[in-house]
Amino acid sequence: MAAETSNSSQIIEVAEIAWESITPTIKAKILWSDPPTKRRAQLTRFEPGAFLSMHRHVGDELLYVIEGSISDESGTVSAGSFGYRPNGCVHSVISKNGATVFAIITGGVEPAKGIGAGRPSQTIVLSDIPWTEGPVPGTRHKAFWSDPITKRRAVMARFERGAKLPRHKHVGDELLFMIEGSNFDESASCGPGTWPIFRADAFIRSSARSATLRSRSSPARWRRWSKTAIAGAATTPPPPPRY
Numbered sequence: 111m112a113a114e115t116s117n118s119s120q121i122i123e124v125a126e127i128a129w130e131s132i133t134p135t136i137k138a139k140i141l142w143s144d145p146p147t148k149r150r151a152q153l154t155r156f157e158p159g160a161f162l163s164m165h166r167h168v169g170d171e172l173l174y175v176i177e178g179s180i181s182d183e184s185g186t187v188s189a190g191s192f193g194y195r196p197n198g199c200v201h202s203v204i205s206k207n208g209a210t211v212f213a214i215i216t217g218g219v220e221p222a223k224g225i226g227a228g229r230p231s232q233t234i235v236l237s238d239i240p241w242t243e244g245p246v247p248g249t250r251h252k253a254f255w256s257d258p259i260t261k262r263r264a265v266m267a268r269f270e271r272g273a274k275l276p277r278h279k280h281v282g283d284e285l286l287f288m289i290e291g292s293n294f295d296e297s298a299s300c301g302p303g304t305w306p307i308f309r310a311d312a313f314i315r316s317s318a319r320s321a322t323l324r325s326r327s328s329p330a331r332w333r334r335w336s337k338t339a340i341a342g343a344a345t346t347p348p349p350p351p352r353y
Contacts, residue, residue, distance in 0.1 A: 118297040135160035151214050151285055156205035164202045169217015171195040178209030184230045192234040200228030212287050248273030
């Protein structure tokens with residue numbers, strides 16, 4: 111029992127974390143980090159016209175655009191879509207009209223003078239991926255990225271009102287960001303993001319944690335009786351358009 115208590119689910123209250131300036135037009139909130147694996151999750155806000163100069167990723171980055179859009183030499187990632195920056199990716203980033211981005215990052219970056227043979231970034235348009243029935247009634251998911259070598263994966267999951275996952279144990283950890291609705295387990299309840307003050311919550315579920323997950327009715331201000339979340343397993347806002 112003591113082991114389970116130490117590995118209980120945790121909620122990250124995003125609204126309670128201060129913004130930190132990266133550049134005069136870019137700021138971020140570090141939501142979670144794991145120094146031994148060089149992983150972190152952060153929320154980044156780009157002001158209109160914000161620009162990141164050419165840099166190389168030493169490690170990878172998976173990001174979700176909550177609002178606005180960001181662009182690099184490979185294309186544009188708009189609200190409701192994901193971007194993936196593989197290890198070795200070299201690019202610069204600009205946000206013409208501003209953006210807010212949630213990212214799970216492994217490693218860091220270093221200055222670069224040219225793209226060279228660096229691997230390009232990728233855009234994953236979630237609205238192009240069909241929903242797949244989940245493991246229990248009332249659940250669906252979109253599995254849109256995975257790395258078999260490190261056993262990491264990213265999934266968008268949807269729970270209908272009252273849907274329940276039976277008690278299970280995490281072999282590895284899970285970091286999830288709630289887009290709408292809410293869910294809860296034996297340790298905590300995780301609610302939706304509310305723009306523009308970002309009272310979004312994130313869950314961390316640790317390795318060896320046993321839990322039963324349920325979705326209950328959404329707060330009155332939400333029109334859907336469902337929960338939608340992004341989960342990054344073992345790495346790891348207002349509803350986005352067109353799901």
